Amino acid sequence: MADPGHASYSEPHHHYESDPNRRLSQEAPHGLGETEEQHARHADIPEKKLWGMDRQTETVVFYIFFIISLCLLITAAALGSVGHSWSGPFVGVFTAFAVFHWAAWLQTAVGMCQRASWVRDEADLGTRRQFLFLAVRLNRMMLPTALVGFVVFLYAYARRWHLKDLAYWLLFLLTFIWNTVFSVMNAYNNITWESDRLEYEEGDHLYRISRLAIFGIPSPRLKEGKEEKHS
Template sequence: MSEAASPVELRRGAPPTPAALHTDRHQDLYPDPNARLEREDPHGLGETPEQHAAHASIATKKLWGLDRRQETYLFYFWMIVSLCCEITAAVLGWRYHTWSYPFIGVMTGFMVTYWAAWFQTATGMVQRASWIREEADLATRRQFLYLAVRLNRLMLPAALVGLATFIPAYVQRHKHPHDLPYWLLFLLTFIWNAVFSVMNAYNNITWESDRMKYEDGEQPFRIGKLAILGIPSPKQKNTNGKEREGKEI
């Protein structure tokens, strides 16, 4: 490896070598922007050791006093129950009409559990939003992206059930002319879920996934099209040919 040029050589007009330009003092002032400090801890490209230590010490945010595992279990409980209630309400409404007590009870259960899961996830996203967090805190940004993906996992199935119920009910509406609320309720269910999922995909999922692709290429939702559908990206292989799988947060 060539040694740094002396000041005399530089004064004589000899072209400076890269080693002469990149002295130890230069490295201290201008750290390599592509260097990572550690792979496990939250960090951004080009962080100084002090910044890295500050970001690594950031505590994980809690939602409603629950840790990450408990909060995730609670969300999927709300989600599964709401989807079952929506499907059951579609069947009961077709058979007993919307003024029947079974339909009213199950449809109310769908609304309660669905919006509980929706607001739970939206609250977590607000806690980690761009106007609150530090952009160099990749751990919080990974959590935000995961919550945005999880929100679409809630809304897309609800939209599909609403559309699948609305189409036959609207086509055969002449058979039940006095049951307008049946197909109208499921039409509104499809509309609000479709609109919110598209807005979430554009404003949150693809935006954050594309940005993190260059800073944290190993995160499990690096492929935006799959992330919109709530599907993790395929496993990656490292330079040794071994598979590497990202974990959801």
């Protein structure tokens, strides 16, 4: 006889039905998990007040910094291959690369902090879209920089006995490592997380397919009557 104080293993398990208020279809243009009424309430959230440049100006400044930094990194690679890492031109160019690179990185990171989950209303879809845009943009800068650093490191390390310049290949190895680590952390903690949440609440958005968003590529827009492909 089963102990009356404990549930018998022969008792059937209780299966909880899904919340009937959650809609898991593609019938409406908004997300996978909200009713019409729930989605409409997002429009009542006041716009978050932010400080700094307007979005268009800030984006232009970012890409100026990013393009200059990438050109400087490539130039430093060329200078290091014909000279040495302690030469004046290499030191000056690589230092300038670091300044522009970190300026663009910090500019984006500050914008993300203003829109992060700990300072925003989670029902504010507009602010969350901006946060995702900045996270994607950050990877769009770090991944090409990491690629250049990796290619130059391979070249410099393979010729290390000829170049006799430890700092040369080590600097580009560090450039590859820090950009790779930060881009992976950003992809895992910010891009995929926010992309999936926006898909749940809003449906079709610019970075709906997280695999593409990680590489800075926008998602194709959904067409009416076609089933959505999940990331």
